[in-house]
Amino acid sequence: MFSHILIAVDGSTHSDEALVYARGMAENFGARLMLVHAYPQTSDLLGYEDFERLVSRRQAAGQEVIDAARHQLGDTATDIHENLLEGPEAEAILAAAETHGVDLIVMGTRGRGSIEGLLFGSVSRKVTHLAPCPVLLIR
Numbered sequence: 001m002f003s004h005i006l007i008a009v010d011g012s013t014h015s016d017e018a019l020v021y022a023r024g025m026a027e028n029f030g031a032r033l034m035l036v037h038a039y040p041q042t043s044d045l046l047g048y049e050d051f052e053r054l055v056s057r058r059q060a061a062g063q064e065v066i067d068a069a070r071h072q073l074g075d076t077a078t079d080i081h082e083n084l085l086e087g088p089e090a091e092a093i094l095a096a097a098e099t100h101g102v103d104l105i106v107m108g109t110r111g112r113g114s115i116e117g118l119l120f121g122s123v124s125r126k127v128t129h130l131a132p133c134p135v136l137l138i139r
């Protein structure tokens with residue numbers, strides 16, 4: 001049913017939990033897994049003298065989120081590939097889903113922002129509304 005699953009990670013406990021489900025789904029369906037993280041947009045840094053260095057720092061922090069997720073996945077026969085993208089987050093996740101023709105997106109209902117009381121974060125809400133495929137929200 002699913003052959004290519006996108007798991008969106010932001011380093012939060014919610015996304016860690018989503019990762020467990022994504023791994024299980026990929027193993028059960030023999031699907032490929034695409035690990036996606038979007039680092040914050042860098043257009044706000046334009047004009048700064050050390051623009052390049054600031055951008056590299058955001059990218060490196062983003063890669064750390066991917067690395068931690070990869071580490072959490074541990075040993076698995078699943079074919080995993082990484083996709084580090086520039087935000088905005090929902091747009092990046094949706095573009096990756098379309099470009100790579102994934103057939104399932106797995107993500108947390110909430111993330112790092114975690115304002116108490118809200119059911120959905122802005123990223124999970126937007127992706128669920130606009131996704132070209134089924135979305136599995138883990139809570």
Ligand code: ATP
Pocket residue numbers: 008009010012014015018036037038039089093106107108109110111112113114115120121122123124125
């Ligand atoms: P908000 O960001 O609106 O303050 P929040 O952080 O609680 O709220 P979301 O950002 O919507 O909630 O997070 C929901 C899920 O979306 C996360 O569990 C994760 O799966 C995914 N996600 C959030 N941010 C990113 C990101 N930068 N890159 C990839 N996936 C992300």
Ligand code: MG
Pocket residue numbers: 010111112113114121122123
């Ligand atoms: Mg968030």
